[in-house]
Amino acid sequence: MSKPLLVVESPTKVKTLQKYLGKGYKIASTVGHIKDLPENEIGIDVENGFAPKYVTVRGKQKVIRSLQAAAGDTNEVYLAPDPDREGEAIAWHTAEVLKKEGRRFFRILFHELTQKGVMSALSSPQTLNLSRYKAQQTRRILDRLVGYEISPILWKKVKYGLSAGRVQSVAVRLICERERAIQAFVPEEYWSITALLEGGNPPQFNAKLIKKNEKKLTVPNKEAADAVLSDLSKASFVVDRIVQKTVMRNPYPPFITSKLQQEAIRRLGFSAKKTMTVAQQLYEGIDLGGGEYVGLITYMRTDSIRIAEEAAQEALELIQKTFGKDYALEKPRFFKNKNRVQDAHEAIRPTSVFNTPEKLAPHLSKDQLALYRLIWQRFVASQMAQAQINQNTILIKAGDYLFSASGSTIKFPGFMALYLPADDAGKPNEEKPVLPEVCQGEILSLIALEPGEHFTAPPPRYSEASLVKALEENGIGRPSTYAAILSTIRDKGYVDLVKGYFRPSELGLIVSDLLVESFPEVLSVDFTARMETDLDRVESAEADAQQILSRFYETFEKSLNSASKNMLSIKGVGVPTDLDCPVCHRKLHIRVGKNGPFLACSGYPECRYSRDYQRDEKGAIRAVEPVKEAAEGEVCEKCGRPMRVKHGKFGDFLACSGYPECKNTRSLASSSSAKPIGMSCPEEGCNGELVERVSKRGKVFYGCSNFPQCSFATWDRPVPKPCPKCGAGFMVEKQTKKDGKIYACQNKECGYKEPAD
Numbered sequence: 001m002s003k004p005l006l007v008v009e010s011p012t013k014v015k016t017l018q019k020y021l022g023k024g025y026k027i028a029s030t031v032g033h034i035k036d037l038p039e040n041e042i043g044i045d046v047e048n049g050f051a052p053k054y055v056t057v058r059g060k061q062k063v064i065r066s067l068q069a070a071a072g073d074t075n076e077v078y079l080a081p082d083p084d085r086e087g088e089a090i091a092w093h094t095a096e097v098l099k100k101e102g103r104r105f106f107r108i109l110f111h112e113l114t115q116k117g118v119m120s121a122l123s124s125p126q127t128l129n130l131s132r133y134k135a136q137q138t139r140r141i142l143d144r145l146v147g148y149e150i151s152p153i154l155w156k157k158v159k160y161g162l163s164a165g166r167v168q169s170v171a172v173r174l175i176c177e178r179e180r181a182i183q184a185f186v187p188e189e190y191w192s193i194t195a196l197l198e199g200g201n202p203p204q205f206n207a208k209l210i211k212k213n214e215k216k217l218t219v220p221n222k223e224a225a226d227a228v229l230s231d232l233s234k235a236s237f238v239v240d241r242i243v244q245k246t247v248m249r250n251p252y253p254p255f256i257t258s259k260l261q262q263e264a265i266r267r268l269g270f271s272a273k274k275t276m277t278v279a280q281q282l283y284e285g286i287d288l289g290g291g292e293y294v295g296l297i298t299y300m301r302t303d304s305i306r307i308a309e310e311a312a313q314e315a316l317e318l319i320q321k322t323f324g325k326d327y328a329l330e331k332p333r334f335f336k337n338k339n340r341v342q343d344a345h346e347a348i349r350p351t352s353v354f355n356t357p358e359k360l361a362p363h364l365s366k367d368q369l370a371l372y373r374l375i376w377q378r379f380v381a382s383q384m385a386q387a388q389i390n391q392n393t394i395l396i397k398a399g400d401y402l403f404s405a406s407g408s409t410i411k412f413p414g415f416m417a418l419y420l421p422a423d424d425a426g427k428p429n430e431e432k433p434v435l436p437e438v439c440q441g442e443i444l445s446l447i448a449l450e451p452g453e454h455f456t457a458p459p460p461r462y463s464e465a466s467l468v469k470a471l472e473e474n475g476i477g478r479p480s481t482y483a484a485i486l487s488t489i490r491d492k493g494y495v496d497l498v499k500g501y502f503r504p505s506e507l508g509l510i511v512s513d514l515l516v517e518s519f520p521e522v523l524s525v526d527f528t529a530r531m532e533t534d535l536d537r538v539e540s541a542e543a544d545a546q547q548i549l550s551r552f553y554e555t556f557e558k559s560l561n562s563a564s565k566n567m568l569s570i571k572g573v574g575v576p577t578d579l580d581c582p583v584c585h586r587k588l589h590i591r592v593g594k595n596g597p598f599l600a601c602s603g604y605p606e607c608r609y610s611r612d613y614q615r616d617e618k619g620a621i622r623a624v625e626p627v628k629e630a631a632e633g634e635v636c637e638k639c640g641r642p643m644r645v646k647h648g649k650f651g652d653f654l655a656c657s658g659y660p661e662c663k664n665t666r667s668l669a670s671s672s673s674a675k676p677i678g679m680s681c682p683e684e685g686c687n688g689e690l691v692e693r694v695s696k697r698g699k700v701f702y703g704c705s706n707f708p709q710c711s712f713a714t715w716d717r718p719v720p721k722p723c724p725k726c727g728a729g730f731m732v733e734k735q736t737k738k739d740g741k742i743y744a745c746q747n748k749e750c751g752y753k754e755p756a757d
Contacts, residue, residue: 002026006108007067007094009081016293019183020118027068030081034060035093042148046297050141050535050549054093057628061508071098078125080108083345084135084301084480085688086538112351113285113295131226137540142531143551144165144346144554146522152517153563158511158570159592167477169319170528171485172494174470175462176512179352183619185458191219191453193228196447197237204447207396207403214402218221225451228401235399237444242394249387251415253305254379256348257479258472259299263378265465267368268424269736272464272483276300278346278371288363295351296360297375301480302345305335307379311349315383318353320479327385327414337383349379364544388412392435407435473528496699506597506615510570510590518563521555551643558611574600577621583609588623599623624679638664642679653707665709677702679720686710690718719743723751 003026008014011029018027037043043053056064071077079094088107095105106125111117143166150164193209209228211217219225255263257276264580266647269374279300285293312332335347345712350372357373364372388411396403410416438444461468468482477485489495494508504512516523531552537543568575574589581588581601588599590613600678601607611623634643636656643666646655654666681688681704688706702718704710716732723731723745731743733756741756 002072004073004076004078005074005098006078007082009087009089009090009108010280010284012281015287015291016113016295017118019196019291019434020115021122021291024197024234025078026070026074028067029063030067030090030094031037031060031063032092032098033057033090034067036062037144043143044141044144045064046145046553049546050553052141054138058461067094067098069098071103075103076106077103078106078108078122080110080121082301083109083299084137085132085139085735086480088129088132089130089136089140095128095173101123104446107262110299111345113283114351117295117351132539133543134545135535138538138545138548139535145553149249149556149560150519153518153560154511154514156564156569157567158514159507162511164515165488166522166531167481167486167528168485169512169523170476170491170525171467171471172504172508172512173488173516173523174467174474174525175489175495175502176509178459178462179504180508180619181463182458183617187455187742188453189221189455190456191221192227192452193219193225193232194452195232195237195396195398196450197405197444197446197753198447199239199436199438199442201438203434205394205405205407205433205435207394207405208622209401210404211402213400217401222451222453225453228502229449231452231476232398232401232449235401236571237398237403237446239438239440239442239444240395240402241440242392242438244390244392246411247389247391249389249414249416251333251381251384251386251419251423252378254307254349254382255375256305256347257301258303258468258482260348260375261468261482262465263374263422264371265463266467267374270367270371272468272486274367275371276483278367279375282366282375286363286368294355296355296372297351298349299345299346300348303345303479304337304345306337307332307334307346307349307382309334311346311379312383315353315380319380319384323384326412327417329383329385333383346477348375348378350376352702353380377419381415383418384415384418385412387414387416393536394435405435407433409434444599461503466498467502474525475532476525478532486553487602498699506590506737508594509569510575510592510597513575514570518567519559522559522634574602576602579621579623581609583607590621615723617691634666636664676705677717679718679730681706681710681712682718683710683712688713692717714746716744718747722753723747723750726750 003024004015006021006025006027008017008027008029009032011031014029015736016383017025022294034057036057037052038055039058041053043055045051045053060429077095077098079091081094091107091541098105105128107128108121108125110121146166146169147164150163151480154162154164179632194211197207198204209217209219211499219228223267260279261272261275264270265272270278282296283298283300285292285295301682309332312334316328316332353376355376357376358368360372361369389408390411392406393410396405419443459548460466464486467486471477471482471485487753489508490497493505494501494511495504501748521527534543534548537546538548570590570592574591577590577599578614579588579589580586581603584603584607586601586603586607589602590597591600592598597613599611601609601612611625613623615621634654635641638645639656639658639662641656641662643654644713646653646665656662656664676689676691679690683704685708686704688704688710689704690702690712693701699715701713701715703713707713714732716734718730718732721731721743722729726745726747728745728747728750731745731752734742734744734753738744743752743756744753745751
């Protein structure tokens with residue numbers, strides 16, 4: 001009889017598991033999904049209870065044969081893909097391809113890849129979870145129905161190749177709605193008045209004007225501010241009362257997936273995708289020397305803040321030894337999950353707190369160490385004593401006016417000695433300034449009055465961190481999908497990430513508006529959140545998957561039929577604007593071509609006027625005149641016919657008017673649309689120079705002046721500095737939150753970077 005077979009999802013886990021299990025098991029990997037819905041058809045039988053049609057994933061025939069060979073004649077197969085819905089689907093599909101009379105299948109859930117975690121999971125095997133598989137299958141069917149039935153309508157009405165996604169489209173909608181709110185925002189003027197004061201004890205301190213005659217005061221303009229300053233110039237500043245209290249501050253719970261992504265984005269400058277990639281490496285096992293592979297963190301896709309009591313006790317032991325008994329709790333601190341949280345996994349924590357970041361530093365890459373330190377600190381801090389903060393507020397009377405000064409000091413740091421979360425700027429949150437000792441009735445010296453003009457600010461654009469937070473708060477998607485959502489909406493060209501913030505592209509605005517109008521329920525934030533809840537209910541066997549799908553499709557089918565007939569055709573009519581055609585005075589419409597959206601006369605084909613366009617900060621559209629209406633005096637050196645300006649993916653260029661007989665092209669690098677940056681093109685055999693250009697979405701990039709003959713292009717500014725590690729001929733300039741401006745090698749296998757200064 002053959003040894004039992006253990007099947008995992010990722011080949012990276014095999015080494016770690018072999019170390020723990022020795023020769024007692026055969027271990028094989030599915031390398032992800034082995035079966036899925038077909039790529040070239042919808043694969044859902046709507047008329048037959050939404051039955052899915054599964055096919056072997058392209059390229060996985062060899063993997064399946066390898067699994068079957070590894071199974072041999074064994075009667076026991078342990079299925080250990082990741083402990084989530086996707087892993088459950090992989091387990092079911094693996095069981096299907098390995099099914100054999102007399103063979104038994106067991107489901108194994110590895111929440112941590114440690115000796116104890118692995119042996120514990122194997123000692124308590126489970127059955128395959130049909131409800132969890134149904135939840136994954138239902139989500140997959142929903143996504144396929146939306147994607148494969150809406151996308152063809154977009155191909156017909158807008159542009160071939162576009163796609164829609166059930167969750168991704170809602171994320172794009174959030175970004176578009178935020179952009180429109182920013183464009184519609186009208187700033188309002190207001191003034192602040194700050195008094196710099198000094199008492200009998202140092203230091204000087206600032207107090208802000210808050211009230212007049214016991215009512216909240218708003219100073220709307222300079223005239224009002226001058227009037228207040230006039231009143232205050234005659235007033236005495238007297239301490240009215242002092243409020244002192246000690247506030248107990250609790251530590252934060254250990255990370256869930258969304259909070260880890262947000263903190264890594266803010267503090268480390270990681271993307272959500274990079275955070276999950278590095279976390280996966282830490283979970284699957286790191287070589288700590290001599291082939292000793294150890295899983296360093298628990299499973300990283302979770303929305304539960306539950307922790308094992310044993311892990312908490314271990315943390316208390318370390319805290320007492322490292323920080324002292326004042327910092328250690330008498331018993332573990334546990335955190336309560338919110339309603340509807342999937343509690344299959346613990347929070348993200350180190351598998352052993354005694355694997356300190358300092359101990360592991362020689363064995364981890366820079367990114368692995370940075371993320372591990374974040375996870376380790378957050379977990380250990382969660383079991384430390386509360387911080388005690390003295391908060392002081394001084395209220396100061398000045399005639400009819402009331403000023404307030406607030407400050408705080410840390411009486412006892414508690415958990416703050418180890419960990420504080422980062423704010424949006426990537427810096428740890430700081431306490432307020434220290435105030436001097438004053439007494440009630442004390443007359444203060446006025447050093448200066450400082451009026452300040454301000455304007456209300458529009459809502460900020462979403463960063464990766466704040467978009468993940470918005471998705472989480474609105475119940476859109478799940479921890480395992482956030483990184484994929486953020487990557488997909490960029491890859492599809494619907495949004496750009498500009499200086500760390502999401503902006504919708506013109507295509508994104510157009511498509512989002514069309515989808516929201518034609519599919520108001522499917523694109524509804526509330527509807528998407530309810531659907532996620534329904535999927536949770538399927539997983540917990542509280543809801544029937546087929547009923548959910550039937551209810552969804554009843555409304556969806558009506559919207560599909562309506563959209564097919566009534567959705568505005570951007571290819572045909574286009575989106576109307578309030579701009580007049582300068583040639584025939586009919587209205588200009590926005591249409592979409594192979595190079596993106598553009599303005600065209602609604603009188604086409606009688607009037608063929610067209611232009612690229614841009615939006616100002618208020619969203620108003622203006623036509624952009626080409627660099628040259630015609631290339632005056634420019635002739636083709638190959639056939640002698642006139643050259644014409646053409647628009648391509650990377651900007652304007654000259655092309656022979658004799659096309660297609662003559663396909664000669666020439667760069668327009670000398671025009672105002674391209675600025676040389678003083679560096680030769682790094683492509684071998686090219687004699688061009690690199691120039692700064694602007695893409696159709698308004699984003700700066702750097703390309704070769706010999707375009708279109710040379711297609712070299714990069715978003716980051718190249719610098720003529722060879723990489724000292726791999727010898728690449730140039731590096732690029734990047735701006736990161738953590739390290740500031742750096743030079744980095746573009747060779748992904750190299751990864752070298754250094755400070756730009």
